Amino acid sequence: MANLEVELGALKLKNPVLAASGTFGFGEEYSSLIDLEKLGAIMVKGLTLKPRQGNPAPRITETPAGMLNAIGLQNPGLDAFLSRELPRLIDSHAAVIVNIAGDTEEDYITLARELSGVPGIVALELNLSCPNVKQGGILFGTSKMIMGRLITKVRGICPIPLIVKLSPNVTDITELAHAAEESGADIISLINTLKGMVIDIKSKRPLLGNITGGLSGPAIRPVAVRMVYDVYRSVKIPLIGMGGIMNLDDALQFFMAGARAVAVGAGNFVDPCAMPRLIDDLRSYLEKEGLQSVDEIVGSAQI
Amino acid sequence: MLSKARVLEIRKVSSNCYFLLLEEARIARESLPGQFLHIRIGESLTPFLRRPFSIAGTSPENGTLKILFQVMGEGTRILSMVQKEDRLDCLGPLGSGFSTQKAHNTSVLLAGGIGAAPLMFLSEALLREQKKVIFYYGASSLEQIIPVRSFFPSEAEVYLATEDGSAGYRGFVTEAFQEGLNNGLKPAEIFACGPKPMLQKLAEKNRDWKFPMQISLEERMACGIGACQGCAVTVQEKGETRCGLVCRDGPVFNWDEVVW
């Protein structure tokens, strides 16, 4: 049987299919639908130090082949995560990656310090790319210098693998990827949502309470594949690719572009079984193609 | 929680509303009045998200359930074209239902437009509990009215209101109900579902009336199960406000919980 295990530097996963942050809550919501243990890992909802209320409604709207969201990082905060959500996740035998966001460097550092020694957490993902809150990372994710300094500081106190999630809302994503690698990131995940907007022509007002939101789903897939392709050629650290993945064919594009693992986001809303199915389909694909592991296709589309 | 339901019947019941009879034994067995299904519209990428619809009634013995829906946009337009024997991918039943307290005897159900759907299901449950059900139903005009008398159990007392006066009381359903109160109607409990302005109006009025009242809200949804935090509504509890989720904490809320 083909081996689905992957190694992203020091991060070993039983398979390369992950739940994208913010689309899978803290796992519990999906536990009656799928076996959480089967997933490569769960990247939990963006966590901040203190609880956050999030943005005014409406927070989501559908778009062609996708959706806009402006949740605003609503989450219960670090303490509630540690006391309530994490134990449940550990009970379900899921591999947990915590996505962290902050308003200041201090926030990120405190979160990293509090989380990185906790049993059950296999990696941290720095969210430097949420487009829906004023600080919430985007500030850190669009300037090479500010980002580099933050990653260096977090790296210094974080003994577990450090993933840096990049924003697509920049002129040249490879520059930021490069800066992330230089500053000590172990893994890069991309892409976060693309900033977008919908106007309700009846009321002549923006449809979302937050005015703008982040676009995700199949609509952004070609952009995401291109960015993975570009970043793969400019850094040596492994990549987690995401953006509009619904099934095996979509995921294969990301592997071929250079991702060593993939994450499913908005696809979970449409088909809650998308990830377990993708894992099974990936195994069948490798067997059919006579491949030993996904490593054999990673970056195979590079010319 | 995820099932393929078989379409047994689809029928147009007003100028823009459809009745859908589905067969899915588990959902028929588990559903409670006020709960909803999150239905995938076709297999293609547009429309992308599932669409939430209230369960309008079940028959656990036959393994069937009813949906009433109004064509609003692309998703419901495509749904109106399903055919007998098609399969619909349904997530649910989801959300919390209405709670029916044994003590209260006369229940008044107030519906605006397609808000009648969850109340139809509720009326069956209330009648089973031997309660008196009075149903006020409002629509904008005669042709928009779904034939509630054929959908509602015959024991329920039904009052109609149309905004243009083409059937029943001329005006809003809230006004028709107010007239009922003026004429001596004494509801023990109110259940309401309809457009937001109607529910907001009711909540305002209820500051004077002070009836026990549960309302069913709508909000745009992605996951439908509490994972994405997309369907937020501001709720208050003992003076403190917080974000509630329509899909998980609702869609049914107490009237004084919601911050408008």
Ligand SMILES: Cc1cc2nc3c(=O)[nH]c(=O)nc-3n(C[C@H](O)[C@H](O)[C@H](O)COP(=O)(O)OP(=O)(O)OC[C@H]3O[C@@H](n4cnc5c(N)ncnc54)[C@H](O)[C@@H]3O)c2cc1C
């Ligand atoms: C808990 C709940 C129960 C509902 N029960 C019923 C029912 O029994 N019968 C019925 O006809 N309708 C019901 N609705 C409303 C129904 O979900 C919308 O009319 C439908 O989603 C519109 O889809 P569309 O593609 O036709 O419209 P579009 O406007 O094209 O939809 C665009 C997007 O907005 C969302 N949206 C638009 N209007 C609403 C709305 N009022 N509420 C929530 N999301 C909306 C859609 O789901 C979609 O994601 C219910 C909504 C909720 C939240």
Ligand SMILES: Cc1cc2nc3c(=O)[nH]c(=O)nc-3n(C[C@H](O)[C@H](O)[C@H](O)COP(=O)(O)O)c2cc1C
């Ligand atoms: C509703 C919603 C909430 C999200 N919340 C977060 C978040 O808290 N942190 C984060 O890093 N990314 C968040 N994302 C971005 C996703 O993790 C992912 O990067 C993006 O949606 C692209 O993947 P997709 O097209 O498969 O959804 C969110 C996306 C959605 C749709």
Ligand code: FES
């Ligand atoms: S729709 Fe996702 S939390 Fe309610």
